[in-house]
Amino acid sequence: MAGRHDPRDAAxxxxxxxxxxLAMVGWIVLxxxxxxxxxxPRWVFLVDLxxxxxxxxxxxxxxxxxxRRNG
Incomplete structure (x- = not known):
């Protein structure tokens, strides 16, 4: 069972x-x-998706x- 401070969770x-x-910055730039x-508009919609x-x-x-932490 994973502990509360599991390094994999942090990663x-x-x-x-x-x-x-990156998604937010990329979305704004695009x-x-x-x-x-x-x-x-179809390409802009693809960026939104x-x-x-x-x-x-x-x-x-x-x-x-x-x-996992609260269960």
Whole structure:
């Protein structure tokens, strides 16, 4: 059974934090680029879906760690 301060959990939480930060910065930059270069809405929507996917993945990783620590 994993302890409260498992190094694997800390590494996964750091990875989730990096994914959240990169997804947010990437989403903002690509939204700006799409506006500047007149991308079609379907490509902008694809960027939105990729960001949502990164956020959902991070949420699931964080929730799984929370459940392991409190379960």
């Amino acid at each position: 996964q939480l750091r990875l989730a934090a990096v994914v959240i930060a 939204q700006w680029a799409a506006k500047q270069y007149g991308w079609e 990729a960001a949502i996917g990164a956020f959902v993945w991070s949420l699931l990783v964080t929730w799984r760690i929370w459940r």
